[in-house]
Amino acid sequence: MTDIEQLEATILDDIHAASDETALEGVRVATLGKQGSVSALLKTLGAMSPDERRTRGAAINALKDRAALAIADRKAVLKAAALDARLTRETVDISLPVRTGPLAEGRIHPVSQVIDEITAIFTDMGFAVAEGPDIETDHYNFTALNFPPDHPAREMHDTFFLKPKEDGSRLLLRTHTSPVQVRTMETQKPPIRIIAPGRTYRCDSDATHTPMFHQVEGLVIDETTHFGHLKWVLEEFLKAFFEVEEVKTRFRPSFFPFTEPSMEVDVGCRRSGSEIRIGEGDDWLEILGCGMVHPNVIRSAGLDPDVYQGFAFGMGIDRIAMLKYGMPDLRAFFDADARWLKHYGFRPLDLPSLYGGLTG
């Protein structure tokens, strides 16, 4: 074995023996570095004859190349192994719980969600959203709505009054959203199409009543709208809101001072246990009150009832929320129990729309 062959064997052994990149770098320096064994061998060429130098030089350079290649190969292996080792080292317990962040924690109250749903449906039918104050006058809450003074119809409203003023007059908390009808007619010219969702108050508190609740009023005033239109609007609304193909409705004559004719609307449903399914079955469930706006109301808002006509309706928002989403108890709406809000509430980005579906 020549000395070159011997040296090469030694170098290859050393490369192979290098267990990490640092050791391999040591081998590289000891071999190919300025003071390395191969470099030392190259230095011996200067003292040789040209012939000898040619053959010997080629052999040493070949050795140098093979050594460099072997080092590079070994380096790649070691690097891969080191990476593997690192990855193994870096393994974590992915079963650990994480915080999902605010979007997953936040909730929208069902009342807000249902108001958004109602708004989506009615705005598509050309309705705007109107508002009025919670603290109302007797005029807007009753008189302008054709409630005669002292009439029992007023008493049926269980009105909350504010403390009387010095002149004896007293304000009240609106008992329904209907005052918005008059306020709207006073400030807007027909054609009018509005809904007015909001808080309403009645001095009543038991298993199914709360002193505060939510209603949505609807009002259409123009020169042609009749009861047939009212029927259509409500039927279309009920289908869209309950997200069913068909609903059966039953309009029963009733009485509200501010509409004439007045009706209550029942919707077809199926009851099984505590569950109520709208759009199926043969039972009826009273869902809202409505009618053609009373001529006196149109008149009290400054319009001529022989020219203008239209309809109005009022519906309990909490109630239709309960029917759609199955909450059993109205009182829980206003109790703010975190568990209830989490369960019945909606996620921040559950934005009801007609194009994306009210409930996605």
Add this chain to the structure above:
Amino acid sequence: MKFTLSWLKDHLETEASLGEVVEALTMVGLEVEEVSDPSAPLKPFVVAKIVTADKHPNADKLKLLSVDAGKGPVQVVCGAPNARAGLKGVFALPGVVIPATGDVLEVGTIRGVESRGMMCSERELGLSDEHNGIIELPEDAPIGVSFADYRGGSDPVIDISITPNRPDCLGVRGIARDLAARGLGKLKPDPLAPVPGTFPSPVPIALTFDGDDTPCPVFAGRVVRGLKNGPSPKWLQDRLKAIGLRPISALVDITNYITFDRGRPLHVYDADKLTGTICARLGKSGESLLALDGKTYAVDENMCVIADDAAVLGLGGVMGGETTGSTEATTSVFIESAFFDAGRTARTGRRLGLNSDARFRFERGIDPGFVVAGLELATQMVLDLCGGEASEVVVAGREPLLNKVVDFPLAEVKRLSGLELPAETITGTLEKLGFSTTGNGDSRSVAVPSWRPDVHGKADLVEEVVRIVGLDQVKATALSRISSVSQKVLTPLQIRTRRAKRTLAARGLVEAVTWSFLAKPIAVLFGGGAPELELANPISADMSDMRPSLIPGLVAAVKRNADRGLADLALFEVGQVFAGDRPQDQSIAATAIREGSAGFSGAGRHWNGSAAAVSVFDAKADALALLDALGVDVSRVQIVRSAPSWFHPGRSGSIQLGPQTVLAHFGELHPAVIEALDAEGPIVAAEVILDRIPVAKAKAGRGKPALALSAFMPVSRDFAFVVDEGVEVAKIVKAVQGADKKLIGGVDVFDIYTGEHVAAGQKSVAIAVTLTPSDRTLTDEDIEKVSKAIVVSVQKATGATLRG
């Protein structure tokens, strides 16, 4: 309003089934609340005969019966004194529910002898209070037949809710009229023959008002003498019992009957207890009445009373008096039939808290055309049931007939209902309801019957026609679209309200809806409690005042949850707050509260970093994020130390555009306030008043301003300034920005330090400044130059020194 099916058939000739009657009632607007069959509980009881009655072997007072109920002899132990062989009575087998107790009858062993059933008393069946013995039926009662059937079949009781506009249906006849119009049968004729008087009324009557008779425009009456009061006949008692009234005596039962049969309240006085003239007049203060309900009521000048020369006898339209009422001993009566004004009757009843069947009818509107007729009807019934002879009728005043006539263009029906009906259907329907129509052609004169005070005009007539013809006849008609594509309809405030809710929810807060009212002391604590915002009739003292802020309601919610073991809550509400009682005093607040450790990133302990207690900065972040989402440029707002008193004075602030435009408050709640709310801290709150945010001016286009992006590398340099602890960091940041507005693109505060390396009373504020060149790459000299300018600017503004 309750009535029985047979009672209805007194007025309505019909073959309709109960189901058809109920359906028709519903569809004409007389909403059926309940249909019950009082005889239903009696169905399982059977007619049975006592075959043998022997002495009980172990008890002297008990008997051992063998009872035949049609299925062979049954052994029964019975204690009734009248139990004897041959008696036919009412028998219950084990398993039957006893109406009086609601208990299920079981096989029993009484003194060692088995009893397999029960012979019943009237009380056990809920028929009367009779319990001295078992029921005795006639000899011919058929054994084995259901007692309910034997007793005379069932007479279902129908309970309907009458809307306040329909006083005419507070009498059975009015209901029958509606059903007849609907086509359910024929309204039976009502021949009311006047009862001739045989002597002048010995009781004079008068209306003594001061010129204005409206409280009682007509008062009619007559005497019936030589009568005998006693229990009323069974049919009458049964009817009254069926609708929940207690039979008292024939005279009282007659007035109750006519109240429910005709909606005509009456009063019967014992004529021997009256003194002088009976008059209708206004009350006088100081007067009082011991009413039929046994209570004494104070009378005032606004009430209409009936009085004789001695005392007040009754509250007009509300209730009669105890002392002049009829008794078993009464032999001579004065029957009163009057008309009392609806509004005054309602006020009197409300004032006194006194409800009665009479008030219920008078305040809704009695038929003014049935005052004398009602008196005649009552006279006839008194003569029929109690005997005696009637005096002539005396009438003071006149029946206040309105004789309303409505000009009714028939096209109104179509205009309002969309329903196209032949003229004869319209007029025929109205006539069946008692209206009379005259004229022909497109418009008719329609006379309104006296019993329909609710019908005033054309729309009322349309309702009458449509509800009788059927609302189901109207076809749904599509509303025309206003525009092909729906327009934007929400107002800026409505958009903000919705966006505020979604923003706060997206920040991890949970929306609550809390009461609009709260306890007065709490309202005061939050700047409210003004007298004009206090309810006169709150449900409870906890709900007495309109809320000035959403914070207390949310804190109360936190407290309720804490009491249920639920902590670390982040809640928000977007809703109305009240600064006064005018519409413009009401505004929409968006309020976020965080409790415990409920920060933006999560709450509570966690292996990857536990949440710290919430602080003023959590609230500030909520407020600013919300304002940002609502379109406010938060780089331009002022943060000032002027939060209201319910905040911690050192850990709170207000966000304003200027002193006149305060948009929000944020901070930790004042510890004393938390204590007053009985809650536990830390609780932080941010309250933004949405109405105060200025509406952005409408822009011509929707395009955004052009974006100039620099092609040159930004450079970041850190500075640490040492300043007095009282110096606000915002001042330093502002000074930095002011050093070179063009070049300085960003200023971040990344550390605040106080401690051993800084002198006492001072702090070190570490700031990273990002330099963003727009025209060339920065040289070391450029950077050096701007750095110097920054240090000088900060030094000048705050007295800071650069930390070595």
